Amino acid sequence: MSWRKRTKEELAQRVARDIHDGAYVNLGIGMPTLVANHLPADLEIVLHTENGLIGMGPAPAAGEEDYDLINAGKQPVTILRGGAFFHHADSFAMMRGGHIDICVLGAFQVSACGDLANWHTGEKAAIPAVGGAMDLAIGAKQTWVMIEALTKRGESKLVERCTYPLTGVHCVERVYTDIATFECTPRGLELVDIVEGLTHAELERLVGLPIRAH
Amino acid sequence: MSWRKRTKEELAQRVARDIHDGAYVNLGIGMPTLVANHLPADLEIVLHTENGLIGMGPAPAAGEEDYDLINAGKQPVTILRGGAFFHHADSFAMMRGGHIDICVLGAFQVSACGDLANWHTGEKAAIPAVGGAMDLAIGAKQTWVMIEALTKRGESKLVERCTYPLTGVHCVERVYTDIATFECTPRGLELVDIVEGLTHAELERLVGLPIRAH
Amino acid sequence: MIKKIAASIAEALSDIHDGATILIGGFGTAGIPGELIEGLIEQGARDLTVVNNNAGNGDTGLAALLNAGRVRKMICSFPRQTDSQVFDALYRSGKIELELVPQGNLAERLRAAGAGIGGFFTPTGYGTSLAEGKETRVIGGKPYVLEYPLHGDVALIKAERGDRWGNLTFRKTARNFGPVMATAAKRTVASVYEIVELGDIDPEIVVTPGIFVHRIVRIPRVATQAAGFRMAGRP
């Protein structure tokens, strides 16, 4: 049976479907930002951005950009009615203190037990930059990762043990990928869903790890 | 030569004279509160109260009391133009972080090297209550004590070593009393001033400690 | 849809369990959520640990909760006031436990709980009996005491204005412990005098963002009463 990968938008949609009404959510820089476009219109989901804003709205219309009102990726955003501004220590207290329900992050690697590597490839020539990644990884009630399961060279980003420098230890609950969704548990990966037509055996082969049924 | 003690108001005046223009000051509960009445009108001295207000003004006119606008002694106060409200963690951060220039406190005992005992007599039957005393004692750039030098039974409140439970260690810079003003130093008390007519020898006898000239 | 507005105090407090730690805002009477405390008495939870700066004034509010025998332990900085007779009697007869915490450490321990800090070195209390048995350390030549976060199951606070997302503003020095306690509890219930439409509180002046608030209840405005000190010329 044939199968195809979820597109980025389908993946964003898949993540969005699991976010509950009233949730406080932080969407990391990069692909996770796409999730905002797929949040159900009939739910109220409150977006937090680490640089001091909760109740973040969509990008402004062209010409309406205000670069004092930006997200963590420095892109212009808006604020919804009911939003609030605060300073950096308060913003990270909110994150570190477990007040954000869900944080969605990109990753280079995630281990089966939930270790996350998403800030540094470890290359010597690379200038290291961590930003709020380590705070986000360990602060939210649930940390979800959203990635393409395989690198461009076909290597699995889900690994037994991260070889890239860690962002956080045992911090990832769920990994949403373009071929399946997983839970990270102390006993390894558990399958939540899988794209139509892909077999469990084939998924394990691609990922290179044993995957227990949910 | 005859001498007389400073009245409470004279003592408050004496303390007030040493407060510089633009100083941020916290006046403790009790006698230190009197200092506010003697601050020179041509200076701007900003009063902080631990319960979340800086720029505290005098007591309101009778009938104008607002019990949401009180000082640390729970008495009604006012706020000056330029004042600000903040929450308790911010207020004590302000104190503990060394941002208050001067704090004036009462005391049961002060040791020659600046230990302070002002929160508890140590009596077993007494219900202990510390409030912000320990934070005030160690937080300000300068901690001054304002006391009558002797107890009602004629015992000196300036001591070699406090016998009452401590509020803070080596935290008092100056002690303003009704008979003299002292600096607490690692080498013991130094005299700053003395009421007219009282001799150095007589002062040492009353206080029961050696006092070096300033 | 987010609807944090509770129809009644009883509804807002329905799930408080016996043995809970309750953070109660207020300094003196300013910011004391009297209506919510009355609701807690009616709700009936017992064996409570209560955190408040003081330990009740007169015979209403927190004093009434104490008097009803619901509180096993008080954590506070200043129990003894001119009108704390209810607490005083319970304490003297050994019917209540007291953990005395310097006020700034109390505020900072609550802040640490809300901010995910596991412990902090504070200079306050070093060398005093309130630091006895606690870990100390000299950092940069200055002595500190290690203190731990103080978490609550429920925070009861009094605010001024709120909206259905739970955003709050406060009034004057009634702000005091409210915003800090809101961050430190699993559930925060705030009474407000006014409920406004979403967006009517300027996002620049929100003091407690709604993320820290789970239920808000509107109460009729009553002026805060004097307490805790002796009026000049009165006994």
Add this chain to the structure above:
Amino acid sequence: MIKKIAASIAEALSDIHDGATILIGGFGTAGIPGELIEGLIEQGARDLTVVNNNAGNGDTGLAALLNAGRVRKMICSFPRQTDSQVFDALYRSGKIELELVPQGNLAERLRAAGAGIGGFFTPTGYGTSLAEGKETRVIGGKPYVLEYPLHGDVALIKAERGDRWGNLTFRKTARNFGPVMATAAKRTVASVYEIVELGDIDPEIVVTPGIFVHRIVRIPRVATQAAGFRMAGRP
């Protein structure tokens, strides 16, 4: 009389010494006090340690200060951006030292400096290379890293409105590190777009009370420029 309003940027920055630690507010370009940084370049202090979330954008502001060779060390969370070429070149040629700090630990270390905290246990960074060699401890079953306060000699921040006592409000997400850095430095200099009479800022909405601010300077309003990211469809 309190007069914190400086006649010029040069006057406000006159006493910054070589080797000073300078806290510079801003996240991306929002809240970056560009005018004060230009003033610092003119002032001439060198061998500086600079604390900022990033490490400069393009070739103005912080990037220009770096380019002028005045900065010995950067303490920041995210130096690498699409337009951080000045920092990148200095770093690659070994001409600048970098202390990389997770953003929340950076904010909390500044807050600890302002709040008189000697050290704190944070969960952030535990088990990562950024916690290597640092003291760790398990508290309540959860692992933490001990971090220390980060004090500044001078903070340069951009606010929106100020008065002669130094009270400040901020604008939108340009608030970011400003209020925290103001508490963490021996001297804080704030630029504002508007100076108002004492009392014109409602005491309920003051974000940074004047006690944390030593000089304010009015600057002409210029809209904050985009930087630090790639616009869709542009190189």
